[in-house]
Amino acid sequence: DPDHTTETDCTPLIPCSKYDYVLVGKEWPDDSEHDRKQKAFIKTLENKGYQTQKLREKNKVYFGILAPEEIFSKYAYLLKNPDNCSEEKMVSTPTRIRIVKFMLDNTFIGNGEKLHALLKEKVFEAVFPLHEETEQKKLINKWARWTACFKQQPINEVRMYFGEKVALYFLWLGWYTYMLVPAAVIGVIVFLYGLAFFESNPLIKEVCEGNSTIMCPLCDKCPMWQLSETCTYAKVTHLFDNEGTVFFSMFMALWATWFLEIWKRHRSQEVCKWKLNNWDENEEELALDLINDSDCTPDRYQHSYLRSILVMVLVCCMIALIIGLAQALVVFRVIATVFLSDSKWQLLSDHANTVAVMMGAVLHYLTITIMNKVNRKVALFLCDLENVRSNIGKERNFTVKMFTFQFLTLFSSLIYVAFFLGRINGRPGSYVRIAGMWRLEECHPSGCITDLFIQMAVIMVLKQTLSNVVEFLSPWVSYKIHNLQDKSPKGGSESNCIRDSWLRNYHMNEVDAFSLFNEFLEMMIQYSFTTIFVAAFPLAPLLALINNFFEIRLDAIKMVSLERRMFCKKTIDIGIWLQVLQAIGVLAVIANGLVIGVTSDFIPRLVYKYIYGPCAKGATDIDCMSGYINNSLSTVYMKDHNIRRDFELGQLIFNGNNVTQCKYKDYRSDDDYAYTSQFWLIFAVRFAFVLLFEHVAVVIKFIAAWFVPDVPLAVKNENLDRKFERLKRELRKMENRTTDI
Amino acid sequence: DPDHTTETDCTPLIPCSKYDYVLVGKEWPDDSEHDRKQKAFIKTLENKGYQTQKLREKNKVYFGILAPEEIFSKYAYLLKNPDNCSEEKMVSTPTRIRIVKFMLDNTFIGNGEKLHALLKEKVFEAVFPLHEETEQKKLINKWARWTACFKQQPINEVRMYFGEKVALYFLWLGWYTYMLVPAAVIGVIVFLYGLAFFESNPLIKEVCEGNSTIMCPLCDKCPMWQLSETCTYAKVTHLFDNEGTVFFSMFMALWATWFLEIWKRHRSQEVCKWKLNNWDENEEELALDLINDSDCTPDRYQHSYLRSILVMVLVCCMIALIIGLAQALVVFRVIATVFLSDSKWQLLSDHANTVAVMMGAVLHYLTITIMNKVNRKVALFLCDLENVRSNIGKERNFTVKMFTFQFLTLFSSLIYVAFFLGRINGRPGSYVRIAGMWRLEECHPSGCITDLFIQMAVIMVLKQTLSNVVEFLSPWVSYKIHNLQDKSPKGGSESNCIRDSWLRNYHMNEVDAFSLFNEFLEMMIQYSFTTIFVAAFPLAPLLALINNFFEIRLDAIKMVSLERRMFCKKTIDIGIWLQVLQAIGVLAVIANGLVIGVTSDFIPRLVYKYIYGPCAKGATDIDCMSGYINNSLSTVYMKDHNIRRDFELGQLIFNGNNVTQCKYKDYRSDDDYAYTSQFWLIFAVRFAFVLLFEHVAVVIKFIAAWFVPDVPLAVKNENLDRKFERLKRELRKMENRTTDI
Incomplete structure (x- = not known):
């Protein structure tokens, strides 16, 4: 066997940086x-x-x-x-x-x-x-720098440098950012609409002037309070809970459909240029196997229903764990509030609620961070268990699991706030209590949507900013440190060139098979935020737009200048992520329908306006919504022994007077605390609305999918022509062969 | 140019019946x-x-x-x-x-x-x-006769004779029939369950013993009546409206999913044997174009949004027309009843209702027959308007439109009966009247599900039997007549053989591009019946099973012996029909959810049992459902002027006594006729049930789709091996070529 290995000092056989x-x-x-x-x-x-x-x-x-x-x-x-x-x-x-x-x-x-x-x-x-230095410089010039922000991305050049998958990531990200513009604009308009009209709103007036309405305590140690105390809160709520939001969340559900439809067009337009029509990932794997070892036998597909069941059960357990963690946080907050308010420190016991919420937030952040790692490990373990044949299959399975886990980790607390908080609390006299002791959290009489809004804003602003900074800064810092350490002189000779190039590449940040996956995952989570609970937070698309505007450049700079060269798969589409996008689209329709129907006060207000309000009773001189707040509250009387038992003595005194009655947000009869007919009517309308919303959205989705062809006409014809030309060439070849003989 | 044409008398150039x-x-x-x-x-x-x-x-x-x-x-x-x-x-x-x-x-x-x-x-x-006589005889022997009923179909031989599409039709039909067996068995069990327990049911007892309950008239000229008069009706209703049906319709919604999933497996198993993996219909069309004329230019794709909108508008118009026709029938029945009961013939005016229903049924049958033709013409016209490039595309578009139209033609009256009949009638004192004059039809106090059942039974039994008889008898008769007319002697010589063969084929029944389409369409409509309103008619799968058992042989005999040889497309799947099946599956989930939630009395009974009934109030010694019928009726008093106005004087007398009050099926307060809290509660639970049913079904569908791989393991590995072998062969070829040089 000849030994090709040459030491550095000999003249190298191959020109510098041409090594694979x-x-x-x-x-x-x-x-x-x-x-x-x-x-x-x-x-x-x-x-x-x-x-x-x-x-x-x-x-x-x-x-x-x-x-x-x-x-x-x-x-x-x-x-x-x-x-x-x-x-x-x-x-x-x-x-x-x-x-x-x-x-x-x-x-x-x-x-x-x-x-x-x-x-x-x-x-x-x-x-x-x-890295190839000349190509790298070209990319930096054209793409991987801040001044290129408003230029179109040179997707084809990215593809020729990093491969198809990275190119598709940037193509998708660019397209998503572009599509966020209309969503962000309408979101801002909806926000401004809420801002413009909220001063004059009769509902807000009713709350702010509600001095005489004494409300029941919101927690076990809390005092009674006046309705007017939540004046500010009511104003904020109305910013996000008005007709504009209803319209906007419908719009976003459609936007998600529209986005997918024209993304498919956009992709096929771009990919058509790559001429990969007959591309087959499976075939490539087989061919490479064969080239590597011509005697190999290919891995065969394996499948076992037992294993599938096991994986399904484990996935369910994991999901239960993740949801359980969110519930544990809720329980933690409830218990912490009680313990803190029992504290000897005056400061702590006065602000027990706030401190508990803050502790909860910190704990939530910790859980997310830890679960991030756990989710990855579990998803990898489950994929190993499934024992899928091909790399594509493995990647697909991993993606689905990882996304599901991450999604639930981030969203389960939001789901709790949106659909359960304040809905399962019982009523004065028979509060629902954890372990029979601790009352559940309440949301405000203006509706729970503000709680949802705060959660959303915190997660979106904090998470995005933080993760972007960490994601970019840590490679940047480590690259700079390495460069400082390695200040050896650069020579012009071939061997020095090799040394420089190899060392420079070595000192760049590591990339692995997950690097691109992580970028995609991050974006999918963001896409979920912008579509799923957008009803509670119309500014989400704007925040996403701003973030993505930077994200594209940050990612580009990172990949080109800070990290080692990525090795990527050839693909013609974003693969399983498209299905993830579709799933998010479906969830968005369901969640938006539920948020409007169940979380927001849209339906109760509608019912009041058209059935129970003054206008429905024929009054024409007053606002149709006046009296709504009072109508939405029920009363308990302290003379009832069962009611009094639920409160402490201190709570029964307000402003020095004995309280004889207090109000709480619910539709119950004053005598037997049974739900009123209005409650059931609202309940029915809520469900009818959700049902209608979902079905209309599905029909519109179908029509949109039919109306917008997945592949643009030009691309179709281009492919047709190519196929035809190939057949023509082959026919000519055959005829020539026949005449030759 | 040489003239190959030879007159019969010369010796033919080509062996008999080898002509294309x-x-x-x-x-x-x-x-x-x-x-x-x-x-x-x-x-x-x-x-x-x-x-x-x-x-x-x-x-x-x-x-x-x-x-x-x-x-x-x-x-x-x-x-x-x-x-x-x-x-x-x-x-x-x-x-x-x-x-x-x-x-x-x-x-x-x-x-x-x-x-x-x-x-x-x-x-x-x-x-x-x-037809090739020897092959034909083989097929008759093995397949196209009654004695082959219990043998497996020789799909591959069918394929080698009629082509892939016909083979797939029979493969699908056989599979569908096979899958109907469990559905039919469970359907029969559910039916027997209803039959076994209905005598002892307290609800039926309540109705049959309701002598003292005087019910309000069901139509403008009808008299008051006693609840006990509907005793038989209540019994029949309970046959179809019990817990068994609820279970069965859930089962059938899942069955549809299950059917599709394992059909995909079954198909791919069969098709794998055909080795058509790389088959591309588009490519074949291009190749044939090229072979036919090497200078041709292929038709290019065309698309115009304007045209799409036009087609969509026209489709909507057509749908509106079809639904309108069903409504017109309703109006016709209502008006006919009134006019008939005004008739001078005692016989006619006594049975006005029955006669009107019968006239309606005849008219309905006529509409269906006419619309059959109209639908085809309109669908063809719309397809021409769309101007789709390829034959596959045209066929797909035609199929979708034709199926939609036919489906609505047959189902719109069922939809009316299931979801609207008796729900929009108002109440005594303010009945909803067409044009302010004619009261709408009512359904019985036992629930509307029996009306649905009767409609279903009539359509399924009549339509299937009739259409099968017509479909088979008409070609059979016309073939026999032709054969009688053509009793010329058969000779043994070559030219006589040609004459015999050609004449025999000519005298067979014509087939066209629609022949197979019609068979498919018929089966899809049947599949719709067996899945969509199965809640009202648990015997539907059994009827379908019996029908299909004959249908396979009838179709086979018709194709092999009575019709000219069919020319069929090569395909590897049933194409757009799979999507149609999927759509029916989705509709089945929605419709079954709605039938149980809205049409049947399942929810009101549940609510009564757990909230308003004696058991909910703590009674333990009586049946939980006792009092249900009385609870589900509301009362109007004749002393109210508004109520009395709605009835004629003759109607106010029952059994010679003045009636002071009558009952009707609704949940309304006796004083102000407003809906009670129970009504809204039931309303809310109905919607909640539908919502839950749909979402659970969707989740189960997803899990089933994930759990059952579309392609069986063996087929996957077979394809993998084939691909691998091909690559190996090519690599060897390349290496040989290299060494040759």
Whole structure:
């Protein structure tokens, strides 16, 4: 066997930075196990025809790897060269990187250990392809900098550098950002509409002037209070709970449909240029397997219903755990409030509620952070358990699980606030109590939607800003530190060029198979926020728009300048993420319907206006909504022994007077506390509304899907022509062959 | 140009019945325009290399056509011979028939007229491929006869004779019939359950013993009546409106999901054997275009949003018309009842209601028959308007429209009965009246589900039996008549063999592009009946099962022995019908939810049992449902002037006594006739149930879809192996080529 390995000092065989991959490992003592394995791996590669180059630097060994051309020509032949649809043998750099990655991953040394195992054992520290400096500079110039913000993204150039998947990520992100503009504009208008009219609203007046209405205590230790105390709160609520929001959440449910429909068009328009029509990921995997080892047998599909059931059960357990954690937080807040208000510190017991909420928020943040890691581990474990054959299948399964877990982690508290908070509390005299002791949290008499709004605003603003800063700053800082440490002089010779290039790439931040996945996941979560509970927070699209405007550049700069070169799959679509988007779209319809129908006071107000209000009774001189607040409250009288029992003595005194009655938000009869006919009517209308909303939305979705063809006409015809030309060429070839004979 | 045409008397060039097609036309006078066109067409074919043979018989000319082999070898080359995945040039007979059909259809004579135009002008009367007697006999033996009922269908042989589409139809029909077995069994059990317990039911007892309860008249001229008069009716109702039906309709909603999921598996298992993985209908069309005329330019896709909107508007108009017709029938019945009861004939005025219903039924049948034709014309017109490029696209669009129209024609009256009948009638004192004059129909105090049941039973039994008889008998009779007319002696010589074969085929019943479509459509409508309103008619699956058991053989015998040979498309799935099945599945969930929630008395009974009944009030010694009927009735008092106005004087006397009060089915207060709290509660629970039912069904659908893979493991691995083998072969070829050089 010839030994191609050359030490740095000899003139290298290959021009600088043309190496496909660089493997880096510690310089282990001669003949140690690690050293032997290192050498064995390189030897195996050389036997397969790879050219290698070794470089020693500061206790590290660097191996440059150059794959034999034969691999690429086989690939081009077998797959009819997907890079340019011809029989030319040149494959594009991302394809080349991908192929070599596959070959490296499936090369094993004598004892059967593959690269993955060697990396785990620290035989090698890192494996990465090299950035191409000229291309990199071009990309920085055109794309990966702040001044390029308003220019169109050079998607094709991104594709030629990072591969199709990264290109599709940026294509999608750009498109999403673009589509957020109308949503953000309408969101702002809806917000301003609420802002403009809220002073003159009779409901707010009624609350703010409600001095004489004494309300029942909101918690066990709290005092009675006047309705007018929530004046500010009512104003804020009306900002988000008006007809504008109802319209806006319908709009956003449709927007999600519309977005998907024209995204499909936009994608197919872009992808058509790539000429990947007959692309088949499965086929590529088989072909690579075959090229790597012509005697291989392909992995076969496996399926076991038992395993499916096990996975389903485990997924359900995990979901139960995640939802349980959200409930635990609720219980924590309830109990903490009681304990804090029993505290000896005056300051603490006065602000027990606020402190409990803040502690809850901190705990919530911690849970999210921890669950982030747990979710990933569990999803990976479940995917291993499923034992899916192909990489695509594995990725798909992992994505679905990870998204579900992350989604629930972030949204379960919102779901609680939106649909349960303040709805299952019972009434004075028979409060629902946890373990028979602690009353549940209440929401305000103006409706629960403000609680939802606050939660949404906190999560969106904080989470996005924080994660963006962390996501960008940490690679930036670590890159700068490495650069400072490595201030060795740059030379002009070929070997110095190799050294510089390899070291520079090595010192960049690591990327792995999850890097792009994480970016996608983050965006999907954001998309969920902008569509699912948008009824409670019309500014969400605006916040998302601002965030994404920066996100595109941050990601671009990070990928081009701060991280090692990414190796990415070839794809023609965003894959399973499209289904995730569709699922979010469906959830958005359901959630928006429920928020308007159940969370907001839209339906009760409507019912009051048209059935119980003064206008329905024929009055014409007063506002149709006047009296609404009073109508929406029920009264309990303290003379009832059962009622009095639920309050402490201190609570029964307000402003020095004994309280004989107090009001609470519910539709109950004053005598037997049974729900009134109005309650059931509102209940029925709420459900009818949700039912109607969902079905109308589904019908509109169908019509939109039918009306907007997934593939634009030009693309269809382009594909038709290509197919026709191919057939024509083949027919001519056949005829020529026949005449030749 | 050589003239291949040979008169019958000469020895034919080609063995008997090996001709691809036979064209039949009247024997027109020499040099008439029709004659010239006939000759021109045959001439054109000959110029293209077709061999032809002419036969004169009883004023008809028959032209046998044999296509040149070159066409088939080109086809096999261009499409990698889908018939056996090799480069062999033999194509299967159905493929051959299909190719020649395409060529014939796209051959035009001098003035540009194609075969389609010539057929319209009666230049030719018929174009058909010939049955192959030996194969035909094999099929009759194995499949197309009654004794083969319990044997598995020889799908592959059907495919090799009639092509893939017919094979898939029978595969689907067989599978559907098979899957109906469990549904039918459970349906019968549910029916028997109702039958077994209905005597002892307290509700029925209450109705049958309700002598003292005087009910308000059901129509303007009707008398008051005692509750006990509907005793029988209540019994029948309980047969179909019990917990068993609720369970059964849930089961059927899931059955529909389950059916689709395992149909997909079953299909892919069967189709895998056909080795059509890379089959592409579009590509075939392009290839055939090219083979027919190598200078052709393919039709390009066209799309216009304006046209889409126009089509959508027209479809909506048509739907409105169909629904309007159903409403018109309702109005007709209402008005007819009044006019008939005013009739001078005692007999007629006594049975006004029954006569009106019967007249309505006849009118309904007429509407359906007429709309059948109208729907087809409108659907065809709309498809022409849409101007879709490919045949597949046209077929898809036609199918969707035609199914929608037919479905609504048959179901709109059921929808009225299920969800509107008796719900929008108002109350005594303020009845809802058409044009302020005629009261709407009422349904019985036992619930409207029996009305639905009667409608369903009539349509299913009558329609299916009738249509099967007509569908089979009419071709059978016409075939027998032809055979009687044509009793000429059969000879053994080659030319006689040709004459016999051609005449026999000619005298068989015509088939066209719609023949198979009609079979599919009929089955889809039946599938709709068995799933959509199954809650009202648990015997529907049984009826469908019995029908299909015969349907398979009837269709088979018809196709093999009574009709000309069908020319069918190659496909690998049932195409758009799968989406139709999915849509029916969705509708089934919605409709079953609504029937249980809204039509049946399930929810009111539940509410009574747990909230208003004696058990809810703590009584333990009596049946929980006792008092239900009385609770579900409201009272009006005749002392109220407004109430009295709504009745005639004669109506106010019952059994010779003045009636002071009467009861009607509703939940209203006795004083102000406002809905009671119970009404709104039931209303809310109804909607909540529908909402819950739909969402649970959707979730189960998703889980089922995930749990049951669409493609069985074996098929997946088979495909994988095939792909792998192909790649391996290609790689070897490449390596050989390299070493050769």
